[in-house]
Amino acid sequence: MKGIDGKVALVTGAASGIGRSTALRFAEEGAKVVVSDLQVDAGQQVVAEIEDAGGEAVFIEADVSKESDVARLVDETVSAFGGLDFAHNNAGIEGKAGPMAEMELEDFQQVIDINLTGVFLSMKYEIPRLLERGGGAIVNTASVAGMTGGPSLSHYYAAKHGVIGLTRSAALEVATENVRVNAVCPGVIETPMIERFTQGDDEAKAGLLEDEPIGRLGKPEEIASAVVYLCSDDASFVTGHPMVIDGGYVVP
Numbered sequence: 644m645k646g647i648d649g650k651v652a653l654v655t656g657a658a659s660g661i662g663r664s665t666a667l668r669f670a671e672e673g674a675k676v677v678v679s680d681l682q683v684d685a686g687q688q689v690v691a692e693i694e695d696a697g698g699e700a701v702f703i704e705a706d707v708s709k710e711s712d713v714a715r716l717v718d719e720t721v722s723a724f725g726g727l728d729f730a731h732n733n734a735g736i737e738g739k740a741g742p743m744a745e746m747e748l749e750d751f752q753q754v755i756d757i758n759l760t761g762v763f764l765s766m767k768y769e770i771p772r773l774l775e776r777g778g779g780a781i782v783n784t785a786s787v788a789g790m791t792g793g794p795s796l797s798h799y800y801a802a803k804h805g806v807i808g809l810t811r812s813a814a815l816e817v818a819t820e821n822v823r824v825n826a827v828c829p830g831v832i833e834t835p836m837i838e839r840f841t842q843g844d845d846e847a848k849a850g851l852l853e854d855e856p857i858g859r860l861g862k863p864e865e866i867a868s869a870v871v872y873l874c875s876d877d878a879s880f881v882t883g884h885p886m887v888i889d890g891g892y893v894v895p
């Protein structure tokens with residue numbers, strides 16, 4: 644894809660699932676990649692995979708819900724590779740499921756802290772670095788849960804709606820400064836998150852499949868290619884857009 648080779652890309656939640664695939668895809672397209680996550684061993688494995696394929700990457704441990712971690716992550720990215728061009732703010736959790744009336748405030752807040760405040764903090768520290776470079780692109784991971792409602796995961800749905808709001812607002816704040824901000828809204832994608840959510844229960848998995856008109860679940864690589872496209876020069880007129888990649892899940 645145009646305009647990725649030689650650039651610097653930061654991916655959060657990059658030790659697993661969608662973030663891992665995006666990190667690998669950025670590297671394949673020639674970007675230098677910062678792989679960030681809480682999971683150190685798995686994150687370093689992603690770096691090793693990139694290096695084995697001839698790419699350049701470093702691992703930086705950071706919790707996206709902690710402001711001091713995010714500030715350090717962005718500073719260390721710039722120290723490692725001389726600047727920042729692209730960010731995929733992707734780290735997230737599914738949270739503890741349950742109806743709202745039974746949900747503990749602490750469980751609600753944990754999902755908001757990681758899935759929503761984490762995206763705010765990431766953009767807060769990334770945007771000035773992109774402006775220093777004269778431009779760049781950010782892609783936030785929202786979800787089809789940012790466009791619909793759903794029982795038992797109200798914190799998750801609320802956070803993902805919020806990610807779309809943050810994305811649209813940030814896009815307008817920097818629209819004239821050569822920085823584009825978009826979101827991806829995946830449907831059900833086969834990652835460890837979905838394994839945890841269904842707890843190996845075939846019936847639960849079959850239920851998820853029923854929601855996918857295309858007849859299968861998505862693959863993390865199918866989200867990664869959209870993220871890298873949105874960062875590329877091929878998407879030069881695309882900003883503030885929540886891109887749905889869901890096999891038809893939210894078709895009205």
Ligand code: NAD
Binds near residue numbers: 757787836
């Ligand atoms: P995953 O569990 O495979 O990966 C998530 C990664 O985020 C993990 O490596 C985890 O360690 C990391 N992480 C969690 N909390 C963190 C924190 N506080 N700081 C830094 N890293 C943290 O799950 P995934 O399916 O790849 O999910 C990635 C993103 O995609 C999430 O935002 C998720 O909500 C979103 N999403 C997933 C699906 C799906 O069906 N899998 C659908 C829509 C959206």
